[in-house]
Amino acid sequence: MADRPEKSAAAGRVWKLIAARAPLLVAISLVLGLAFNAKNPNRIPLVQEPTELQTGNLSPPSGDLAEPEGRGPRLKNVTKSVVLIPSKRPTGLAEEEN
Amino acid sequence: MKFPNASTVRKVLRILLGALMIWAALGKLADPQGFLAAIYGYELPLHETILRSSAIALPWLELLCGLVLLVGFWNESSLAILIGLMAVFVVATGQAWFRGLDISCGCFGTSLEENSILGSVAFAFFRNIALCALVGYLWLSAVKTEVSGAVGD
Numbered sequence: 001m002a003d004r005p006e007k008s009a010a011a012g013r014v015w016k017l018i019a020a021r022a023p024l025l026v027a028i029s030l031v032l033g034l035a036f037n038a039k040n041p042n043r044i045p046l047v048q049e050p051t052e053l054q055t056g057n058l059s060p061p062s063g064d065l066a067e068p069e070g071r072g073p074r075l076k077n078v079t080k081s082v083v084l085i086p087s088k089r090p091t092g093l094a095e096e097e098n
Numbered sequence: 099m100k101f102p103n104a105s106t107v108r109k110v111l112r113i114l115l116g117a118l119m120i121w122a123a124l125g126k127l128a129d130p131q132g133f134l135a136a137i138y139g140y141e142l143p144l145h146e147t148i149l150r151s152s153a154i155a156l157p158w159l160e161l162l163c164g165l166v167l168l169v170g171f172w173n174e175s176s177l178a179i180l181i182g183l184m185a186v187f188v189v190a191t192g193q194a195w196f197r198g199l200d201i202s203c204g205c206f207g208t209s210l211e212e213n214s215i216l217g218s219v220a221f222a223f224f225r226n227i228a229l230c231a232l233v234g235y236l237w238l239s240a241v242k243t244e245v246s247g248a249v250g251d
Binding site: 006007010011013014017018021022025026028029030032033034036037040042043044045046047 | 130161241
């Protein structure tokens, strides 16, 4: 019974030690991780790197689809054409088969 | 035959746990991108930066805690961190198992036991619970020893 205040004081000291050392260990590992990651060729970027579409660094298209003003590709020399598809078999073919 | 006392058993368990942590850390450090992909596989509702920071710092934290446990230095602090880590791992693997995600746990890097039962999240969930209990036991013992030493029992 007499050593109860001593024990609680000691427990408090242990808790304080844990509270001081644990964040220190976390901080050290974070620094080591960032340093290793910076030198590693297979590294992980902290923020997602923007894609080519997001940066607008797409290479310009070549050939007939090229658009020098950079407003995006536009089809050129395209003519409208209509293809008629017969819905029924031609009557001549049916007569020949018979 | 003389059985080893509790203190010796705890020491052996602490060293084994430290070696396990170092092994897990080295597996992750060997393939950081693979570990990040494994973290993404859990589909956790966390911000991108948090996931990436975890992939960068977590293997080093495991390595540091493992080394500290092997050396026997700052035991109670490293065990306190490992309790938190194990709790996070239990939640992560548990939710993946509950949702039926078909992923490998990525606990020991991506190359190990990728398609076997040992790499499944269900196995990892129960293994992490067991490890959490072990770490908790070792931590309580370490704190008790520290307090007893300070009082002078």
